[in-house]
Amino acid sequence: MSNIVSTTETFVRDLFKEKLSGTFTYHNLTHTLRVLKGTNEIIENSKINAKDAVILQLSALLHDTGYIESRENHEEISVRIAKEFLESQDVDKETISGVKECILATKMNHEPANLLEETIRDADSSHFGKKYFQEVSEFLRKEYSLQGVQEYSAQDWRDATIKLMVKKHQFYTPYAIKEWQPQKESNLAKLLKDKKKDKKKIKKEKLKAELKAKYKDASPERGIQTFYRTALRNHIKLSDIADTKANILLSVNAIIISLVLSNLLSKLDTNPYLVTPSAIFVLSSTITMILAVIATRPNVTRGKFTDEDVKNKDVNLTFFGNFHKMELSKFQWAIDELLKDRDYVYSSLTKDLYFLGKVLDRKYRILRWTYTIFVIGIIVSILSFAISFKASGQSVEEVTKTIVNP
Known part of the structure; x- marks a missing residue:
């Protein structure tokens, strides 16, 4: 089964190279390999059998292939592409079904139902618990801008990220909670500190402008x-x-x-x-x-x-x-x-x-x-x-x- 993982990685590399738009500065091959790496980290430190490990690895590689066609409902498109590819490689139906469920589990509002879904969710958002979090986050903001999804100022993007990290995101697997959660909290603390610093700066500039205007009017x-x-x-x-x-x-x-x-x-x-x-x-x-x-x-x-x-x-x-x-x-x-x-x-x-x-x-x-x-x-x-x-x-x-x- 390890050969199918290698074959799938080659397939995804070629697919993204030929069909993925250059405006995808976040959802690209780099992100896919980062998710695969996170998946492997959790597999190595969890009680996951070999067959489930292959399902997770295939899901990590194929979960964003739907972006070659559309941003909307890309998970369903990814499931279709994964199904067609894996069937062409004579992969058994049980594995294909497991890959399908894992890919659909990467939807933002989906609540994972088992260890496999928890693993792929944690791997997909592993950058929240990494030191390179800020750089990766900027790639996503740039992608939204290039594709006309939404323009965010640096302050608005920071506020939206804080809201996401506090209210919507969480790690599920014991490994992610132990190894990635502390760094996530450190990243969140830095964002909150920057926000507080900006608030003070804005307040100071506003006060300065008011005093300047008042001085000009009164003098x-x-x-x-x-x-x-x-x-x-x-x-x-x-x-x-x-x-x-x-x-x-x-x-x-x-x-x-x-x-x-x-x-x-x-x-x-x-x-x-x-x-x-x-x-x-x-x-x-x-x-x-x-x-x-x-x-x-x-x-x-x-x-x-x-x-x-x-x-x-x-x-x-x-x-x-x-x-x-x-x-x-x-x-x-x-x-x-x-x-x-x-x-x-x-x-x-x-x-x-x-x-x-x-x-x-x-x-x-x-x-x-x-x-x-x-x-x-x-x-x-x-x-x-x-x-x-x-x-x-x-x-x-x-x-x-x-x-x-x-």
């Missing part, structure tokens, strides 16, 4: 910083907008003056009625350009400060114009002094905000005048051209020909 510092940050950003953005507007006016009026000078200047001798409107047009554009340049013209500051200025908090170190001519060592010293005093920091930010506002006020006042003069100049120039054309007595076609043609 005025955050609101103050947000105010300065928002106000300064808005001022800088408005300054950029003002510079952009001034650059647009510069570009437009430069083009206007170029066109006027290139097209009308050479015709003023023969068309004197164009002198006044052209002069108004060029003058308004020139004034507009000058005001646009003034609006964007940078103000040069002395770029130096004294030790007394820092000590008296009279210098604003947030603006480059107050320190660009200072040596690095002096500037570093001044910054160190600034950072030591919270009130000095906020005072500097306030000054920076105030003077940025003053600069913006100047820019936008000049820009307002610039746009006003530009619009008025355009309107007056057009009216002047219209009056001059009418006074000259020329038709629209003649005037257009005079302006456009070189």
Whole structure:
């Protein structure tokens, strides 16, 4: 009968190699051989006769072959595969019947009825009482994930395993209780310890988050910083907008003056009625350009400060114009002094905000005048051209020909 065990092992090896999916990271040949090893341990240390030993060994090898077809009801499929294989090997019906009963006994909720069923159940779950329990358990979690059975987080899987070990699993045979139960209890104790440690960590992080949120809500510092940050950003953005507007006016009026000078200047001798409107047009554009340049013209500051200025908090170190001519060592010293005093920091930010506002006020006042003069100049120039054309007595076609043609 020992030959049938060897033949069956070869059969299972080939079957799993050819037909078992690679997603079975737990229910595979390694698990099968582990169950066979556990079965042999119990057989060697129990009063089990040779015939029953063969039944157990065959059951250990064939009990998970049904996974090649389906996870659902794999025990029944395993019974069918085992029956067909063993009959092809001329195994007697009594042995085949015993193998069938042992395979069906591996169902999770089945209560073993005899020593053989107890043995195969203990061997099938022997990893609970081994030092490599954690690694094997992770293989099963990975299998569930790969096959879309269920996704478990590390904490959820640990909790489910603890529940299984405490409420559903038990060893039945005297050998398993004596040899594997102590290690199972050690494995369970480690899981419980890890769970307790995680609970403390989660509780600590939750408390830390609550205190942090409470501190942020209660502390005025955050609101103050947000105010300065928002106000300064808005001022800088408005300054950029003002510079952009001034650059647009510069570009437009430069083009206007170029066109006027290139097209009308050479015709003023023969068309004197164009002198006044052209002069108004060029003058308004020139004034507009000058005001646009003034609006964007940078103000040069002395770029130096004294030790007394820092000590008296009279210098604003947030603006480059107050320190660009200072040596690095002096500037570093001044910054160190600034950072030591919270009130000095906020005072500097306030000054920076105030003077940025003053600069913006100047820019936008000049820009307002610039746009006003530009619009008025355009309107007056057009009216002047219209009056001059009418006074000259020329038709629209003649005037257009005079302006456009070189």
